[in-house]
Amino acid sequence: MLKRTLLCALLGLLRAQSLPCPRACKCVYRDSVQCSGVSVAGIAELGLPTNLTHILLSRMGRGALQSHSFRGMTVLQRLMITDSHISAIAPGAFNDLIKLKTLRLSHNKITHLPGALLDKMLLLEQLFLDRNALGSLDQSMFQKLVNLQELFLNQNQLTFLPARLFTNLGNLKLLDVSGNNLTHLPKGLLGAQAKLKKLLLQSNQLVSLDAELLSSLGALSELRLDGNRLRSIAPGAFDRLQNLGSLTLSRNQLEFLPAGLFLHSRNLTLLTLFENPLAELPEVLFGELAGLQELWLNCTQLRALPAAVFRNLSRLRALGVTQSPRLSALPQGAFRGLGELQQLALHANGLDALPDGLLRGLARLRHVSLRHNRLRTLPRALFHNLSSLETVQLDHNQLETLPGDLFGALPRLTEVLLGHNPWLCDCDLRPFVGWLQQHPDLQSQAEPPRCRVPGPHAGGAARGSGGA
Ligand SMILES: *[C@@H]1O[C@H](CO)[C@@H](O)[C@H](O)[C@H]1NC(C)=O
Ligand SMILES: *[C@@H]1O[C@H](CO)[C@@H](O)[C@H](O)[C@H]1NC(C)=O
Ligand SMILES: *[C@@H]1O[C@H](CO)[C@@H](O)[C@H](O)[C@H]1NC(C)=O
Ligand SMILES: *[C@@H]1O[C@H](CO)[C@@H](O)[C@H](O)[C@H]1NC(C)=O
Ligand SMILES: *[C@@H]1O[C@H](CO)[C@@H](O)[C@H](O)[C@H]1NC(C)=O
Ligand SMILES: *[C@@H]1O[C@H](CO)[C@@H](O)[C@H](O)[C@H]1NC(C)=O
Numbered sequence: 001m002l003k004r005t006l007l008c009a010l011l012g013l014l015r016a017q018s019l020p021c022p023r024a025c026k027c028v029y030r031d032s033v034q035c036s037g038v039s040v041a042g043i044a045e046l047g048l049p050t051n052l053t054h055i056l057l058s059r060m061g062r063g064a065l066q067s068h069s070f071r072g073m074t075v076l077q078r079l080m081i082t083d084s085h086i087s088a089i090a091p092g093a094f095n096d097l098i099k100l101k102t103l104r105l106s107h108n109k110i111t112h113l114p115g116a117l118l119d120k121m122l123l124l125e126q127l128f129l130d131r132n133a134l135g136s137l138d139q140s141m142f143q144k145l146v147n148l149q150e151l152f153l154n155q156n157q158l159t160f161l162p163a164r165l166f167t168n169l170g171n172l173k174l175l176d177v178s179g180n181n182l183t184h185l186p187k188g189l190l191g192a193q194a195k196l197k198k199l200l201l202q203s204n205q206l207v208s209l210d211a212e213l214l215s216s217l218g219a220l221s222e223l224r225l226d227g228n229r230l231r232s233i234a235p236g237a238f239d240r241l242q243n244l245g246s247l248t249l250s251r252n253q254l255e256f257l258p259a260g261l262f263l264h265s266r267n268l269t270l271l272t273l274f275e276n277p278l279a280e281l282p283e284v285l286f287g288e289l290a291g292l293q294e295l296w297l298n299c300t301q302l303r304a305l306p307a308a309v310f311r312n313l314s315r316l317r318a319l320g321v322t323q324s325p326r327l328s329a330l331p332q333g334a335f336r337g338l339g340e341l342q343q344l345a346l347h348a349n350g351l352d353a354l355p356d357g358l359l360r361g362l363a364r365l366r367h368v369s370l371r372h373n374r375l376r377t378l379p380r381a382l383f384h385n386l387s388s389l390e391t392v393q394l395d396h397n398q399l400e401t402l403p404g405d406l407f408g409a410l411p412r413l414t415e416v417l418l419g420h421n422p423w424l425c426d427c428d429l430r431p432f433v434g435w436l437q438q439h440p441d442l443q444s445q446a447e448p449p450r451c452r453v454p455g456p457h458a459g460g461a462a463r464g465s466g467g468a
Pocket of ligand 4: 263283284285286287288308309311312
């Protein structure tokens with residue numbers, strides 16, 4: 001007890017000695033302070049000691065950072081002024097911060113940065129300027145930041161970036177420019193970024209991607225381009241990106257993709273292409289992408305698929321080609337070779353028939369959704385030998401009849417959805433109804449198939465006798 005009291009007193013003494021903590025602040029560690037609530041313009045009046053290494057300011061009142069706000073703070077390593085109302089920064093405000101490694105000015109109202117503002121920060125490693133109102137940047141803004149590793153410019157209002165903006169940032173590993181209004185990126189913009197690993201360009205207004213832009217980015221592992229207005233991508237645009245593991249191209253305006261676009265992207269484990277008005281796919285698009293387990297092509301304008309377009313994706317576990325109302329037919333061998341496939345989603349297309357051997361060889365297939373198409377019937381052998389098959393969704397089609405042995409010998413089958421089809425209850429359907437009666441547990445009770453035309457089971461559910 002006494003020991004503890006002594007220790008507390010000693011700590012208190014140390015704290016009191018190292019700095020008299022300003023009223024708006026907490027001085028938790030010896031050389032760091034956290035303050036909030038005062039005006040941005042009044043930072044100098046807080047009387048912070050100049051030998052601090054960490055300053056964290058948040059929720060500060062509206063104002064401009066003054067040229068003397070941080071005067072003499074030559075040992076400061078980390079400065080964060082976030083979620084505040086910084087409206088402007090005076091030239092020279094950071095001139096003494098020669099040891100700074102992290103500067104975080106996220107979520108303020110900064111519209112403009114004075115030229116040379118960062119020129120003394122030769123050691124800076126992380127710069128956060130995200131969630132401000134920056135409309136443009138001077139081309140020499142970052143010229144001295146040769147040690148910068150992470151740069152966040154996301155969620156601003158940038159409409160263009162000067163070609164030489166990143167020229168001296170040879171150590172950059174992460175660049176986030178997402179959520180701006182960029183329509184084009186100038187030639188040579190990323191010529192110096194040989195170490196860049198993450199490039200985030202999503203949620204801009206980019207309309208095209210030329211081959212040269214990415215050609216120096218040999219270390220890149222993540223590239224996000226989703227949510228732009230891309231209409232075209234140059235052939236070979238990704239060929240140099242030997243380490244690319246993740247590429248998002250979804251939610252753009254792509255109608256066509258160049259032949260062989262992903263032929264050299266051997267390391268891809270994530271690729272998104274969905275929600276593009278793709279009108280067709282080239283015969284050869286993918287190389288052997290051994291790490292790709294999932295691919296979704298939903299919301300397209302595809303009318304057809306090239307016969308072998310997925311042939312190289314032998315490790316896929318889930319494939320979706322959905323919500324493409326113009327897609328009325330699939331080629332015979334569309335899914336051949338996809339021996340690992342577990343989920344195949346083909347719902348909400350315009351399919352009116354399926355080829356015989358469409359699912360042949362898909363030994364691991366567990367879930368097939370074909371709902372919301374225009375299927376009238378199905379080939380007898382469609383599901384044969386698919387010994388892993390568990391669920392099949394066939395509801396909301398134009399099915400009038402099905403072969404009696406469609407689902408014969410499928411040991412794992414647990415659910416078949418059949419509702420909302422115009423069943424024709426005649427002799428042809430009888431074998432299938434017989435099979436259904438033998439497997440009452442498979443039926444979803446919510447949607448029993450009902451006869452469209454009165455037949456032997458007039459007015460009742462097709463599966464049972466008279467509405468039972
Ligand atoms: C910082 O300066 C104050 C005097 O302003 C001094 O008491 C304190 O020991 C110094 N702290 C460090 C970590 O050098
Ligand atoms: C940026 O784009 C948004 C949405 O498209 C728009 O509201 C805003 O006015 C644009 N800003 C500039 C500076 O162009
Ligand atoms: C990418 O693939 C190459 C071989 O093609 C391999 O040496 C490298 O380690 C892979 N990189 C990643 C990040 O997986
Ligand atoms: C499969 O990938 C190889 C390269 O690994 C390529 O030569 C071939 O054209 C591709 N085939 C298809 C059908 O995409
Ligand atoms: C398309 O598929 C992706 C991936 O599954 C999903 O995130 C997205 O919401 C889908 N789009 C629509 C409109 O359903
Ligand atoms: C199912 O497997 C048997 C035996 O391997 C084979 O004879 C038959 O052709 C296969 N059926 C289909 C539709 O693949």
